[in-house]
Structure formats: C-alpha cells, structure tokens
Amino acid sequence: MEGDSVTRVAVTGLGTFLGRQLVHRLSAREDPPTVLGLDVKPPLRLLPNVTFHPIDLTEPLAATRLAEVLQAHEIEVLVHLAFRAFPSRDVDADHDLETLGSSNVLEACAEAGVRRLVIDSSTMVYGARPDNPNFLEETDELRADPGAPPVQNRLAVEHLVQSWRERNPTVDCTVLRRCWVMGPAFFDAVVALFDADWVPTVLGYDPLLQFVHEDDLLYVFERATLEPHPGVFNVVGRGVVPLSSLLANAGKWRLPVPQAWLSRAVGVASMRASGSSADALTDYLRFLWVADGSRGWGEFGEPLYSTREAWSAFVGARRMRQHV
DSSP states (O other), X not given: OOTTOOOEEEEEOTTSHHHHHHHHHHHTSSSOOEEEEEESSOOSOOOTTEEEEEOOTTSTTHHHHXXXXXXXXXXXXXXXXXXXXXXXXXXXXXXXXXXXXXXXXXXXXXXXXXSEEEEEEEGGGGOOOTTOOSSBOTTSOOOOOTTOHHHHHHHHXXXXXXXHHHHOTTSEEEEEEEOEEESSSOOOHHHHHHHSSEEEEETTOOOEEOEEEHHXXXXXXXXXXXXXXXXXXXXXXXXXXXXXXXHHHHTOEEEEEOHHHHHHHHHHHHHHHHOOOHHHHHGGGTSOOOBOXXXXXXXXXXXXXXXHHHHHHHHHHHHHXXXX
C-alpha cells in the first residue's frame, strides 16, 4: 500500500450480514477497491468489483491454501468476519470455525504479507459480572464466563490476535469489540431474543444495556478497512437504557422469572443451541457489562445513533413488516 490508499481487500465470511453489507459499502465508493470474497458457499450474485473464492477455514491445509489465494490476488487488507450469528448445536464445529479458523487466517496473513488486518469481536468478552465497573475500557480484564462456549470462542480469538500482533508488529491490526447490534436489517441470536412479543427477564434485575446501530458499525468497519487504525476499540452507541424501558418502548411484555426457574427453562434451550450453561446466558440479563466507547469515538468519530435510537430503528422496522 502506498500511503493510505487501499486497492485490494479480502473479506472472510462474505455470506454474513456484515460481510455482505461491508462489500456493498466498499463497492459504492467513487474509486472502489477490488474485493476478494471468501466463504464456504458463493453468494447469489456478485458485484462487478468482487471475486469469490470458496474456502473452508476449518480444513487441515486451510492456512496454506488461504495464503496462496491472498498472495495470488496481492491482498493488502483482510477483514475477518467468519463468525456465527447463531451458535449451532455442534459446539466443536463452532470452535473449529471461530477459533481454529481464526488461527488459520492469522497464519495465512503473516505468510502472504497482508499489511492490515481487521477482526470482528464482541464486548461480551468482558463478561457480565456484579463487580464490573460502570463502563468497561479496552484495557480491562476479559472475564467471560467459561460456561458460554460462543463467547469463549471470541475470547480465544482475542488471545490469538494479541499473541499474533506481538510476532507481527509491522501489520496494522484492528480489533473491533462491538456491543449488541440493532437496526432495521441485522439479525442474530440476540435480536431473535428481543424479537419475541414476550421477553423473559430475571426477576429482581433491570440491567442497563447498550446497542450499536448496524450503520454505525458498518461505517467503523469501512474506516478500519481503508485507513490505519491499529489497536482494540469498543464500538458502541452513546448512552445506556434499562431493559424495562426498552421493552416498554417496543410495546413488548416483560416476563420476569426467578433466576432458578429461568436458568432451568433457558438452560435447556441454551445447552441445545450452543452448549452454554444457564447462568452464562442469563448473567447478561442481570449484571452490568456496558463498555466505554470514548476511545472508539475518538478514533472513528461520533456514532449517528444512540443506544435508544438503534433500538427504535429495530422496533420501527419490525412494526413496518407486520403491516406489509
């Protein structure tokens, strides 16, 4: 790369919401970079500046094969988005994709001489604990519950990236820890929980939550792709709102359940879906785990949407669909 000019970008997880939308944003630029889309299956259609290459990041030779592809396309920047929006019942397969797959991506980037790496992460890696500070900073200890394999996978990836950065100090490496995402189109396991008319809550708890609007998140990913922003950044909307206020704003019914009962009821579903223990799931609906966004805002600019506005965008879009 000469200066800050980026002409060749690779995106893993092309079939994810973030992968698709980021590629659309890059393609809509006045002078768009060429994009190499990487995933197991090809998309239904490709934009003119996008080339697709099939790859399974869990295969034994995935790192070598990916490095060859990156070198052949002279990739300058890789954006790693190959993570599950919905954890599967196969805990080992999810671990292979997210942890082993990320390890293969890191190895391939080092071998291919990629100059910039952007990694998707989550503020859930801080863990939801009763002794958390009011706002968690990027330097705070990551204390995710060991009983939540999907979050542990993200935590393992962060540890891999930290070690990799120390061995590859000349590479611009950006880790974006995003809070829960809301908006008109984004959909994952968290959105599915809040999409129901009745939302289970833990009796006696009304946690403060924060969201980031999908457009603000994509803007940050675009900036991190095209410009050097090395480091770890919380990506969150401004403000926090009690869960009860969010549900009341959406016209949804709260279903307060004692912790023991909720653990028993939710625990069965969570174990089937992701191998998570009941407490590991419900702790995020009990304890404080909101992140300090000041470092991210200082680096990428102010978000257009606050937490409440991101939630309202999600609620408004769902109401519109009910009347179509």
